[in-house]
Amino acid sequence: MAIDQVAAERLIGQFERIRSLSEKLASKLQNEDTIIQAMPDVSPPKWHLAHTTWFFERFILKEKNPSYVPFNPKFDYLFNSYYETIGSYHPRHSRGVLSRPSMDEVYAYRDHINTEILSLLKNYEDQLPKEVEDLIEIGLQHEQQHQELLLTDVKYNFSCNPLLPSYTESSSSTDHTNSEQKSQVTEIKIEGGLVEIGFTGAGFSFDNERPRHKVWLNAYEISSHPVTNGEYLSFIEAGGYEQPEHWLSDGWATVKKEKWKHPLYWRKSEDGWYTFTLTGEKKLNLDEPVCHVSFYEADAFARWSGKRLPTEAEWEHAMSSLPIEGNFVEEESFHPMVGELYSKSPIKKAFGDVWEWTSSPYTSYPQSKPLEGALGEYNAKFMCNQIVLRGGSCATSKWHIRPTYRNFFQADKRWQFSGIRLAGDLT
Amino acid sequence: MAIDQVAAERLIGQFERIRSLSEKLASKLQNEDTIIQAMPDVSPPKWHLAHTTWFFERFILKEKNPSYVPFNPKFDYLFNSYYETIGSYHPRHSRGVLSRPSMDEVYAYRDHINTEILSLLKNYEDQLPKEVEDLIEIGLQHEQQHQELLLTDVKYNFSCNPLLPSYTESSSSTDHTNSEQKSQVTEIKIEGGLVEIGFTGAGFSFDNERPRHKVWLNAYEISSHPVTNGEYLSFIEAGGYEQPEHWLSDGWATVKKEKWKHPLYWRKSEDGWYTFTLTGEKKLNLDEPVCHVSFYEADAFARWSGKRLPTEAEWEHAMSSLPIEGNFVEEESFHPMVGELYSKSPIKKAFGDVWEWTSSPYTSYPQSKPLEGALGEYNAKFMCNQIVLRGGSCATSKWHIRPTYRNFFQADKRWQFSGIRLAGDLT
Amino acid sequence: MAIDQVAAERLIGQFERIRSLSEKLASKLQNEDTIIQAMPDVSPPKWHLAHTTWFFERFILKEKNPSYVPFNPKFDYLFNSYYETIGSYHPRHSRGVLSRPSMDEVYAYRDHINTEILSLLKNYEDQLPKEVEDLIEIGLQHEQQHQELLLTDVKYNFSCNPLLPSYTESSSSTDHTNSEQKSQVTEIKIEGGLVEIGFTGAGFSFDNERPRHKVWLNAYEISSHPVTNGEYLSFIEAGGYEQPEHWLSDGWATVKKEKWKHPLYWRKSEDGWYTFTLTGEKKLNLDEPVCHVSFYEADAFARWSGKRLPTEAEWEHAMSSLPIEGNFVEEESFHPMVGELYSKSPIKKAFGDVWEWTSSPYTSYPQSKPLEGALGEYNAKFMCNQIVLRGGSCATSKWHIRPTYRNFFQADKRWQFSGIRLAGDLT
Amino acid sequence: MAIDQVAAERLIGQFERIRSLSEKLASKLQNEDTIIQAMPDVSPPKWHLAHTTWFFERFILKEKNPSYVPFNPKFDYLFNSYYETIGSYHPRHSRGVLSRPSMDEVYAYRDHINTEILSLLKNYEDQLPKEVEDLIEIGLQHEQQHQELLLTDVKYNFSCNPLLPSYTESSSSTDHTNSEQKSQVTEIKIEGGLVEIGFTGAGFSFDNERPRHKVWLNAYEISSHPVTNGEYLSFIEAGGYEQPEHWLSDGWATVKKEKWKHPLYWRKSEDGWYTFTLTGEKKLNLDEPVCHVSFYEADAFARWSGKRLPTEAEWEHAMSSLPIEGNFVEEESFHPMVGELYSKSPIKKAFGDVWEWTSSPYTSYPQSKPLEGALGEYNAKFMCNQIVLRGGSCATSKWHIRPTYRNFFQADKRWQFSGIRLAGDLT
Numbered sequence A, B, C, D: 001m002a003i004d005q006v007a008a009e010r011l012i013g014q015f016e017r018i019r020s021l022s023e024k025l026a027s028k029l030q031n032e033d034t035i036i037q038a039m040p041d042v043s044p045p046k047w048h049l050a051h052t053t054w055f056f057e058r059f060i061l062k063e064k065n066p067s068y069v070p071f072n073p074k075f076d077y078l079f080n081s082y083y084e085t086i087g088s089y090h091p092r093h094s095r096g097v098l099s100r101p102s103m104d105e106v107y108a109y110r111d112h113i114n115t116e117i118l119s120l121l122k123n124y125e126d127q128l129p130k131e132v133e134d135l136i137e138i139g140l141q142h143e144q145q146h147q148e149l150l151l152t153d154v155k156y157n158f159s160c161n162p163l164l165p166s167y168t169e170s171s172s173s174t175d176h177t178n179s180e181q182k183s184q185v186t187e188i189k190i191e192g193g194l195v196e197i198g199f200t201g202a203g204f205s206f207d208n209e210r211p212r213h214k215v216w217l218n219a220y221e222i223s224s225h226p227v228t229n230g231e232y233l234s235f236i237e238a239g240g241y242e243q244p245e246h247w248l249s250d251g252w253a254t255v256k257k258e259k260w261k262h263p264l265y266w267r268k269s270e271d272g273w274y275t276f277t278l279t280g281e282k283k284l285n286l287d288e289p290v291c292h293v294s295f296y297e298a299d300a301f302a303r304w305s306g307k308r309l310p311t312e313a314e315w316e317h318a319m320s321s322l323p324i325e326g327n328f329v330e331e332e333s334f335h336p337m338v339g340e341l342y343s344k345s346p347i348k349k350a351f352g353d354v355w356e357w358t359s360s361p362y363t364s365y366p367q368s369k370p371l372e373g374a375l376g377e378y379n380a381k382f383m384c385n386q387i388v389l390r391g392g393s394c395a396t397s398k399w400h401i402r403p404t405y406r407n408f409f410q411a412d413k414r415w416q417f418s419g420i421r422l423a424g425d426l427t
């Protein structure tokens, strides 16, 4: 099976747009910034730039052309992230020691692979095999994921520097604080029943979103808005971080061990609360969606509120017909906003702003099949001890998210733009 | 609401039987054995004896009688396991330093509380409040859980002693190895649809088993037997522990970190495989159910087999009509057996022998409610990063298990009598 | 070379006295107490009883009689402490899991080896080889060292139990608090020059005390008394634990990491300071020598005082002519005392009460030779990262100590009866 | 007291030469290289450049001029290394997260401080206070120490990168391999007696080298040459790393824990041994001095050889009259060499090539006085758990070393250019 000329050109356009966005995002950094790794969960920006490139080289150029000569044979070891079945790799927690290849070399690597992929695409002309198209598509989706990680990782890295560097200047055009009304939160009632979730139809989806399948849902309600900083601050001020009754056992242990008193990046000063953002530290805006909370905090907040988190099926069922609109990376705010950009639905901010923790552990869908070969490691092997998040964030590309999209992190992670939407039972 | 005389007498009988079983199980130990804690997951036998007693004292005697004078006021600190909302407690990992109270004192404590509870029961006569009955019932169920833990913990403790002590003598009357045929494994096909799981009706159940609720199941198959040592050995010999493709990411990391090569308690000798049991080390019987595997190993074995683990809903749906028969602690084999004791069903060994790992993370059932007060901490706060096991084991009491019963442990735990039953999709 | 009848009988007497003291010390414990190990530095009392016995079996019975049949062949693995050159051994930090052999078995082991050694001694009659005598002597000195460790280890173990058990009743006859005057501290001036230290002459000494050798000492002064609790409390109250300028870099890091605020076993209550002792917790007596301080604390206290710790050569030179008198284990006070028992010297409490930290790292003396064979591992291999202490303590046997005796621990250890004597330069 | 014009000009010249050498050494790096910290013991090159600058700012500009406005007030926190008494500081192990200030900013900082110091020097003219001169001198000595660390740290950082980058090109003019004869090792006999060690006289010395004082030395011998790679390889091939009898207890534990099989940077390939150097990986030259061994390895090698390490007094007494000649950083070999450059003495390579481990723990000299104020923290507080090394290395400046110079590291450190010279007793 092959794809036609128009599709090929669309793919070439996508390839160029997405690949160049990575470089645009990195261009705001100094060379020294591109190599740091302030904790094992984050990767140095340079590593993201090289790894996403290696992904195309390894899974397309090398797989499809047995005589392909690698750009540098050691890059398989350096830039393989976690694909066990194709060979050993540099330990994740040591990516920060790789000052070489230099940024110049990484850009040369990117250029080289871009040329090779584009020449592949152009050479196939009207007969590009579906399988190659799929691989390029997954390579681009993969690069979009790493673009979000690059931003979250830079934010974390910079937050560890007492100089509190800014990734970029605040863009006033993206500040919606004053032009928007604080919205009234309402609870949307949803009927439930035997519904279906999961991806079906045309377009890209990851293997973990498939197949579409039946799920029974009791009637439930879901909040119109994500929880705000102000609402979360009430929890803090009510002693939420000192009261074990709201917390999961592992969550409470983490609170005590890590001495958590508030979300990541918050700081209490004499004149009130501040939060660190990609545009520097700023006064905490109480009307913005709360962000950089762990699942443990989201779950404790919900229990303290007399509510609960939605399951991922409830979330998807509620959001499945909403348009993909919101505060995405394309807005270049790099931070959750007050107010909505477009939404006319009663449910606000379903997409963009903050990833929303669900109550669902990340597991495989019934009868799901991972991809063949090493790419089967892309998602399936992480289906243990992680929690699903939905909806994308201010660091996600608008072109990357779907109602069926499943993100996932461990319950104690906070460096992603992760927030809270409440749900409840109806009886 | 109150319970009548017959019920009260039944409860007294149960109380006496269950309480004395703990002492019978402990009586096979020397005093020195009762204090060791070879890893943080296990508790010293003496601690189990005292903690289960404290449970009656704290949640019944103290709650129901404000003027109750505690046996020893420091026992609240020493023998509270994890109830955060009623006060601080001795750190779990340090239970092995508590040489005092001595065994003599702990037995005096048990006698004292037994007398108090029985006098409470006898004094109420025909008007025992339902609430007190429920608390005594949960106290007895709790004690049964700790009886199983006492055995698994002694087994672990003894396995760390190069002298490999036996907990008890092997009872030949419980050796079914030679008298039973090796059974033929078959795959039982089950139709699925919109089914119900969860406890309903009379009798005791834990809050985590309720409410009964609808679940959609695709048609599936489930194995007639748990996986045997022989089948598991094929996985080992095929290189299963060296091949990352079968493993979850966290599982593979654990295999490498812990240098796992086989289930816990197995040892390869020049003349073949041995396994450590509560009756000492013995030759590995290939026809016995495999035991002391982690969820990671169960999952990897299933994937290697081209199968999968059942979800807990599939497991419960398949087993819900089977009689509660099997190799329980009452058999005093203290080890999984070859062959069945009674079952006429095509599904064998659903109960007893080994706990069966499901693929389901431990989460709350829709619209479930934890118990009121501190006992709400009993189950609900552990619903994160744990996996459900079903069916009970050779260390479980026959009178403790139900088809709806949910056990749960972290994915890397192996010291319980945990085994594997396979399932698969039908298309 | 052989020893004569009288010497043999003296050795038999010593053997019986020292061996039975171990059992007397252990007799105050319950069986459960004999197996606990509350931190890796301590050993369970039962392990001490067995290890000291194994020492005689392994280094005498087995070495001297090739046909000797061991009491239990696994004891070589279980009760070898650290002799790498004779085989592998049970990991030190896991001694607390060894509930077996039971105390009954360990006593049977002791009896068996006692009988064997005594029969060996009696059989040699007037021709006991010097080499065997030396080995028995070292075995007895070794047992005396473990008698002290048994007491310090029980104290530590009990201190971790919130019930704060007493090892023994306080013996009023050994309480010198009221009968003695608080002594006046003076500084004793000592001339120095080219002096000699190290053991020479008859009687037992360890290899680390030899050979006697020349050392140049500048004139110095040394305090007449060890530092008292009251003096140390002034350091605490002056903020000593919050001021980095007094501390070695490693010491300050330890203070912060361990959150040290006072010596081990001290507790501040509303009505003043308490300290835990082998006879239970009691009010801190300000006139007693301070005890259970690390080298870091001793060194910081000295610097804060405008003084310094003595070198081991200064200590030995000052004390070499004093009689071996003091508060030893034979007093059964099990705690440092106020006042002196006998001393007529201007230097008080040189021996007994508390081990005194010197400023000297533990290194080998010039031209020293470790013992031949595995016993060469007894002392020499520990000559790195340890500090010398001198003088013995209230848990040391009077018959064990000498002016040349070198004890040694890491700079952060506090569970020994370790205290402080100040010194200073004279110009 | 003040210094005269000539001295001031000499100091200005020194200042310019030493400060610019740091920049010359750093100029071989790419910006990305300047920020990595591959283990807590090393610091990023950029940090060295900034910290040495801060040293002048903090201890001279700020101390001497109360109205001095700091270049950046946060640099006190960022670039204070360990001076507890002047304020808190960025944790050592996190220096690798400081991508900012950028290299450009650090160079601006250096220029600014250089200008300030030179202007200070020039303004004083013929009346520069001795105290300021001393502070500048110590600042320059400090910078020289960090120049050596910069090289050792870059070497370590690069060794962790699978690309094995070279710091610089190998300079053939510094390769003495072929032009020199392999030297004959002899044992130099030295008489000992009551000798003196420690610095006295004119010129700079650190407080830890003073005061000169008497030490008694027995007659001893010391090797004419440091131990070579070939000699060390014999130890490896004889099983030295598998035989506990040669090792200190802590050393053996380290060998097992770290799985040491050879010196740091060695690698065994099919065609023999390689070693990583600042000019890339190269074939191991058996005639070069062995390098990058820990004290544990040096001590074990010496014991295996039937010798011992010299004490620092023995070393200093033997070397005190030798000229300061050798393979220093000025040679730009950045690696120990075969053969001597100049020495006519029977003792070869006393200075340069490799630091030589002594057997002496690092302690204060009798009656020594640390510097006043915060600079008292420079040396004295590290006098615990460290071992003295003598003689300088190929990464030390010729103008920095003295016979009385005391370097010190923990016994397990290997990333310095540390080697071995043997000694022995004479009887």
Ligand SMILES: [Fe+3]
Pocket (backbone or CB within 6 Å): A051, A081, A142, A146
């Ligand atoms: Fe990736």
Ligand SMILES: [Fe+3]
Pocket (backbone or CB within 6 Å): B051, B081, B142, B146
């Ligand atoms: Fe419990």
Ligand SMILES: [Fe+3]
Pocket (backbone or CB within 6 Å): C051, C081, C142, C146
């Ligand atoms: Fe010993």
Ligand SMILES: [Fe+3]
Pocket (backbone or CB within 6 Å): D051, D081, D142, D146
């Ligand atoms: Fe420095």
